[in-house]
Amino acid sequence: MRWVSRSGLVLTDHVPAALRREWRDRGWCPGRDLATLFRERAQAHPDQAAVIDPAGTVTYAELAADVRVVSAGLRAAGLGERDVVGIALPGGVDAVVAELAVLTIGAVALPVPDRSARTLRSLLGRSRAAGLIGDAAVAGPAGPVLLTMTELRAATPGRGEPAAVDAAWPARIMVSSGSEAEPKMVAYSHDAIAGGRARYVRALAAGPEPVRNFVLAPLASSFGSAGVPVTVAALGGTLLVQPRFDAGQALRMMAEHRPTHVFGVPTMLRRLAAHPAATAMSGLRALVASGDVLPEPVARACRDRFGCPVITVYGSSDGVNCHSAAGNRPDPAVCAIRIAGPDGTTRPAGEAGEIWALGPMTPLCYVAAPDLDARYRRPGGWVRTGDRGVLDEQGRLTVLGRLRRVVNRGGYKISPVEVEELVAAHPAVAEAACVPIPDDDLGERLCACITPRPGARAPDLAELSGYLRQRHGLESRKLPEALLVLPELPMTPTGKVCRRTLTTHAAAQAAPSQPSTVRRS
Template identity: 30%
Template sequence: MNSRVATSNAEALDVTRTLGSESPDLTPLDLFHNHLAQNPHTIAVRDDRDNALSRKELWELASDIKDDIESRGLTAGDVVVVCMPNWTEWMATYLAVVRGGMVPATLPITTDPKSIAYTANLVGAKAVILPRTHRGRDFTAESTTLAEELGRFLHVLLLDGDHRTRAWRTFDGPPVIVPEYPQGMAHILFSSSTTGKSKAIAHSEASLSAYNESVIERYGVTGDHPIFMPSPLGHSTGFWHGARMSMMTGATLVLQDSWDPHRALELVDRHHCAITVAATPFLKDLVDTEWHSYTPKLNGMRAFLCGGAPIPPSLIEQAQNQMPGTRIGSIWALSEGGATSSLPDDAPDLVARSCGRVMPGVVLETITKQGIIAPRGTDGEIVMRTPSLFLGYIGQDDLYRDSFTSDGYFRTGDTGIVDQDGYLRLTGRLKDLIIRGGVNISPVEIENALAGHPQIVKVAVVGRPDDRLGERICAVLQINGTPPTFEEILCWLDSRDVPRRLWPESIRIVTGMPQTPAGKIRKNILREMISEEKA
């Protein structure tokens, strides 16, 4: 046995006993159907619009949508992009796709139409599911932009947020070119890469369930109490720890679409939610929100797991004072696979200085610059082997091959230290990605747009440290002539259709860029420069 596996055989076996002792091949669909048969009238999902669906109602709505999709000629194995808000309809459309044997490719609702088109083309999607409207966006109009950008045949299903009406738009053009899919593919997640384009991350049912089962076992998640999910279901966090975990355990899923910390406290209090997984800024907002009640904040919630950014010790202390019944924990994963989480009884100081302990079956190491496994306690690039590891990047075979060491470890691109007990402490990252509120943002698209500005000589976009979000987007500019104002920079990006979520939140004017001998900008030095300034 590999001595580097920092978990016990007993813990690994307990996971199997929890969910798979009778049939280890049961999928979330199978498990949900079992829960449906046992109690069809239990609420399966509710959202912050006060909409709710029982298991029976969810199953029937999913059946209608499945039939609707199949009537358009889609069959098992076809890929369908699901880009829906955190509504009860998200679960219905997802369940419909899965029940039809099709492969869901899930995107957050904030994705702009050109990016939806790029991902749909990358994975060979034959249909895209969208809301008709959401937060002022007209998706009927945006679907035209999507189709024009895609330039091929496509079905678009538009849903009203009332469970009642649906409408199809079919766009003519050349037939879809279906890429080669990894064998056993059951789901596609998306994540930004250093190239500025999304990676299409293919998972099998086994890899998805391996991560789910580890979290469910470690935190004793059952169907007795609801799961609260404010993270987008189209993102890996919401998908894994919201949609799938609720289907597997039978727990009611309580969704929040529009983030409002006070509303979140009300939802958790009203529905007695037991667990959530969300980015650290969500916890920060809950701590900073006034709460006038006889009960403490998050009353009844046993665990709040923070991912995407380290948890400052002061925030943990504040949270434990305001939420005495809630254990604050850390969880670390990539869309490619899960790796670590705090244990329920970890002390606050251990939570603050680590990303938790490796999950059952996970081997986590660091490597030297030469790619050699380093001794425990050595700071280096984090590599891993995990049963939850993805199958491949669709349409990006070279990127997939380059993501592994010669001896088969997946290279995470982050740097850190793994101690003798299997606890991970992050120290940095090799990538240039900005992690804002737990969301990876590539600077490439912003830099490319700003590079065309007539007054900008050189540009580098980096993350400025921020207490709440972890990082905020900062554009460092070397200027020729009169510096443009911040407002002028934003207008420039707007005129070039750069999505608002990528706009800088501050700019820094410099007289020259620190560079390598080869002329590459030293972003590490820029980060140090702006981190010393007040935001």
């Protein structure tokens, strides 16, 4: 399948058409576009709550009416089928309406997690977006016209009929967090979202539908796609959202509106569990963590405070998913997973290699990035994730970390993830991340960046090193050689720890403590 936007953006499906047809024939993909699915949900239960934000509750009937008005406004602005439309709105009802309206006119939604002018220019330019839905807080980037929700709702009523859209066409462009490089864009079809992605969210439910999903992650993020296209359009559930993450406000909404599931990155879940108001709540079936490694102390604190399971999801915008609710066994109706060696051959059970994925969830391609398609897409449609993992004899996946995320200390490779999980277990540490800092002698050294627990004194580097050696037996060469203490770790717009910012701060500010005892060669 080759799709071309009116502005000339070409998106090519790297999955063989025969496979896509097979998944549809099996019932793994619905074969209907997301806007159609949303209208079916609205007709089936018009009085059910569709979206709840701090301002109130909107029913499916009210949401559908608003979507019709805004979609007519988009058409009046000259937008329609085969356009890409950016969405730069904070989480809330407006963001939900905007995305559904874009899908209704047959356009491709490009929700943008980072609304800075630089990022907007890059994403809108590379995607050849024909329009941008934003608000007064959006810096005016050069490029497509900025349309506000107020203007769209006030436009002269025109043709608001839904477009006829092939489910194999692109529906949404996912944007990576940009924590390691310039944000990538990945194009997903209607079937890939309503099929693979919706099936993984449905598998988390472990109870009767409809679900009530509180998505703490930004709706514009890959993890946040569990919100509008999945919870509302594909599943017909109730979506709880915030304009931006606030632990106290989130807990108040949880107490009042009783979500069944709460979706957040580890940093968000840690801050929820650490809040004085955190407590067990009726109706809460699980907390769902993704986007980064979930330290066991954070998972334990969540279980203790909320009295419910914590489900960890391994997933990414590149099209891979596996989660602990399914025993970490890949679901072929979402995506099959295999472990590949450097030559692409499949590794046997028990042997580590790169995680490759293929299934109904698999995206079409990277957007305006043939170099990424050449690097990460393999014959037959397989996606190279860039992560290391191993499958055991029972088919359970263990993720071992990024292939390239290592600190090279004089030729000795250190996994920052391994060390930061142990640092985070220190009783005085609330959050931890480990990053490399440049060194003239060894090339790189490891810096531990921490935030102390409320009321606790942060350990100095010597104390931390002693704890890691004595409590966890960490070998000397892996011990952090610099320490940076911060009130909070910086976050990306998607809620992950921003390692680029930390690396910059650490290189500029962190200094080795007691070098005679902690610097090693």
